Amino acid sequence: MNTDARPIKLALPTGDLRAPTAAFLDSVGLGHPEYAAGSRTLRLPLPSRDADVLIRVFRERDIPIQVALGNYDLGVCGLTALEELRLRFPQDQIEQLLPLPLGYSEVWVATDSETAARLGPPRDWPRHAGLRVVSEFPNLADAFALAARLPRPRVTPVYGSPEAYPPEDADLALVQAPSRERVEELGLVPLLRLLSGSAWLIANRRALATRDLGAALGPLLRNGALPPRGDGLTLPRLLPMAAVCDWPAWRRDENVLRLAVPDGHQQRHAVESLRAAGIEFDGYTETAFVRRPRSAIPGLEVKVIRPQDMPRQVALGYFDLAMTGRDVLRDHLLAFPDSPVREVLDLRRSPYSIAAVVDEALPATTIREALTYWRQQGRTVIRIASEFTAIADHYARTHHFGRYQVLPVAGASEGFVPEDADVLIEGSETGKSIAANGLKIIDRVFESTNCLIAGLRPLAPGPEALRRRLLAAFERSLAVAAGG
Numbered sequence: 248m249n250t251d252a253r254p255i256k257l258a259l260p261t262g263d264l265r266a267p268t269a270a271f272l273d274s275v276g277l278g279h280p281e282y283a284a285g286s287r288t289l290r291l292p293l294p295s296r297d298a299d300v301l302i303r304v305f306r307e308r309d310i311p312i313q314v315a316l317g318n319y320d321l322g323v324c325g326l327t328a329l330e331e332l333r334l335r336f337p338q339d340q341i342e343q344l345l346p347l348p349l350g351y352s353e354v355w356v357a358t359d360s361e362t363a364a365r366l367g368p369p370r371d372w373p374r375h376a377g378l379r380v381v382s383e384f385p386n387l388a389d390a391f392a393l394a395a396r397l398p399r400p401r402v403t404p405v406y407g408s409p410e411a412y413p414p415e416d417a418d419l420a421l422v423q424a425p426s427r428e429r430v431e432e433l434g435l436v437p438l439l440r441l442l443s444g445s446a447w448l449i450a451n452r453r454a455l456a457t458r459d460l461g462a463a464l465g466p467l468l469r470n471g472a473l474p475p476r477g478d479g480l481t482l483p484r485l486l487p488m489a490a491v492c493d494w495p496a497w498r499r500d501e502n503v504l505r506l507a508v509p510d511g512h513q514q515r516h517a518v519e520s521l522r523a524a525g526i527e528f529d530g531y532t533e534t535a536f537v538r539r540p541r542s543a544i545p546g547l548e549v550k551v552i553r554p555q556d557m558p559r560q561v562a563l564g565y566f567d568l569a570m571t572g573r574d575v576l577r578d579h580l581l582a583f584p585d586s587p588v589r590e591v592l593d594l595r596r597s598p599y600s601i602a603a604v605v606d607e608a609l610p611a612t613t614i615r616e617a618l619t620y621w622r623q624q625g626r627t628v629i630r631i632a633s634e635f636t637a638i639a640d641h642y643a644r645t646h647h648f649g650r651y652q653v654l655p656v657a658g659a660s661e662g663f664v665p666e667d668a669d670v671l672i673e674g675s676e677t678g679k680s681i682a683a684n685g686l687k688i689i690d691r692v693f694e695s696t697n698c699l700i701a702g703l704r705p706l707a708p709g710p711e712a713l714r715r716r717l718l719a720a721f722e723r724s725l726a727v728a729a730g731g
Contacts, residue, residue: 254299258322267349289662306657326444350446357435374488382421394482444477507569523724581637587703632668
């Protein structure tokens with residue numbers, strides 16, 4: 248029996264790993280039908296003969312952090328997310344317990360065919376100064392650049408779709424994929440494999456030493472350890488070159504206007520806005536896209552990237568116009584107030600609220616009442632979880648939270664409150680996921696829609712005229728929709 252009355256807390260992934268993880272847990276007797284079915288509920292009790300096991304569903308990259316902090320005793324995550332944490336915090340409290348027969352993936356350094364030919368083999372890379380490296384995993388990208396002895400590398404973190412960036416906006420991309428062939432299907436040349444391996448069962452080292460976790464570990468370990476698949480993390484050890492030359496990076500055509508359009512949940516709304524303005528791109532529809540849709544408009548170049556990356560990309564001068572969310576832009580400008588990017592038009596689609604969310608049992612109806620209650624309960628630090636860290640920080644300061652801690656999360660945020668955070672700054676369209684997880688909206692921070700953003704740098708006459716034409720087309724469509 249577990250003498251510790253607290254439940255054993257097991258962190259499980261959502262996303263692509265959810266289905267294979269659910270099947271594996273079913274096979275060892277720890278399955279939960281709501282987890283397997285993709286329920287909106289992110290906290291699921293799993294009664295056991297010896298102790299209660301509480302399942303909490305996270306975005307995969309949040310799981311190693313939560314286990315390392317001791318907020319969860321056990322977790323399932325892919326090797327890439329695990330190594331991304333360890334590269335930054337090598338003394339973390341994570342113990343790798345068991346390689347699992349699921350979630351195999353690889354991380355490749357890749358680029359387009361033309362850049363690959365110009366770069367040459369990896370042993371030649373240290374002769375090129377200023378290579379631009381893009382990655383969802385910035386710690387892994389930094390470690391790669393350091394191990395490869397790249398002179399003056401420029402590492403750019405992105406939220407996703409790193410394959411979209413070479414050659415115009417990056418020279419090398421770190422791409423996570425199940426195989427080399429999948430990297431090639433994305434239109435890139437795989438050059439160097441940095442990591443390969445399956446998902447792992449991990450544990451908090453302190454919990455492993457001080458708690459009886461047998462109720463969960465017993466079924467998981469009953470069939471014995473499987474041999475690890477893959478080579479793990481293998482960083483290159485390249486020698487520095489005596490002669491180093493600045494890399495002749497791709498040069499953009501200053502007579503072309505570059506437009507970024509979104510993938511993901513904003514894609515449908517972007518297509519609707521474009522169509523209303525009389526604009527269509529071959530290869531970009533509500534349900535499908537290619538990374539470089541073809542435009543019939545002379546002088547216009549289009550690329551599909553994640554909307555979360557657009558403010559930074561426009562600020563860096565890689566794009567002149569982009570369709571993103573006002574929430575993403577506000578978060579960027581709160582973090583970088585002098586960033587050379589601005590909203591030029593509210594497109595009035597994809598509306599949803601950015602809200603402060605708390606436990607529905609909290610005896611408060613306003614954020615002021617909530618702060619008073621927490622202080623009366625002796626809470627000295629208010630924990631705020633959010634994907635929008637700058638918005639969360641600004642909200643805490645303007646509402647006089649006093650001492651507070653902002654917890655960056657990758658998504659599936661509703662499960663953090665109340666155990667791991669006191670308040671959540673979260674986007675909500677219908678409120679169904681919030682209600683399903685026993686939460687309530689206590690304050691609406693602002694209403695977000697999709698918008699057009701532009702950089703502040705001057706454009707050549709041709710692109711500037713085209714940008715004005717496009718804005719005029721969008722403005723006319725909004726006027727028609729409003730009945731003007």
